Amino acid sequence: MSDRVVPAAARRRRRPTKEGVVLSEELIVATALRLIEEHGAEALSVRRLGRALGADPSSLYRYFRHTDDLMLAIADELIGRTLRTWRPTGDWRADLRDLGLRMHAGALAHPRAAVLSSYRVTGRAHEIQAVETILGVLREAGFPDPEAVRVYHAFVDQALAFGALDSAGTALPKAARDAESAVWEATYARLPADTHPHIAATARHLVADMRRSSYPAALDLLLGAAAARLAEIQRRT
Incomplete structure (x- = not known):
């Protein structure tokens, strides 16, 4: 992830992802936690997390600056x-x-x-x-x-x-x-x-x-x- 992040008030995604879910910080954290337990630290990547959420990986920048911020x-x-x-x-x-x-x-x-x-x-x-x-x-x-x-x-x-x-x-x-x-x-x-x-x-x-x-x-x-x-x-x- 990069060092850019969207202010909290503007983070909520207006439309569902292709999997039919609305992104939120809570959902991203819960999904990342599940991936870590299933696959280890290497699972904490933007690409893998985006795939699990059914979302474009770039959309995660709206919530977290980088993977350490997510950690x-x-x-x-x-x-x-x-x-x-x-x-x-x-x-x-x-x-x-x-x-x-x-x-x-x-x-x-x-x-x-x-x-x-x-x-x-x-x-x-x-x-x-x-x-x-x-x-x-x-x-x-x-x-x-x-x-x-x-x-x-x-x-x-x-x-x-x-x-x-x-x-x-x-x-x-x-x-x-x-x-x-x-x-x-x-x-x-x-x-x-x-x-x-x-x-x-x-x-x-x-x-x-x-x-x-x-x-x-x-x-x-x-x-x-x-x-x-x-x-x-x-x-x-």
């Missing part, structure tokens, strides 16, 4: 999908745990897109809403502003990193995933105690635990540390 919109849509399903309860720790798990689940639902977008800063509506919401939860819980930002940063980076990590594993062919999972039992569980005493002592736990994501445990550790920090701050005031 940012996709990243923002993933954030929006998480926020739409989340309902706060007023318990800051439970609310952030629920939100983190939803972020992780959202990444696994769109693993290829999650890997591509996890490190991006969109500056778009859903991301802004997420930043405002999470900081609000932390500040209302009693975290001073510097601590609220510190916990926010760790919370978001942890969720995005685990989402990308686990999504990359999910995107592997099933045979490759199964082969890697089997290594814990085929190799680690058979190491002798005289040469690898700590692995041997914990082998059955490694076999059971390493097959699943450690994100829920890592999230609990983070939130537990944040709660301990908040309690310390409240004792001092």
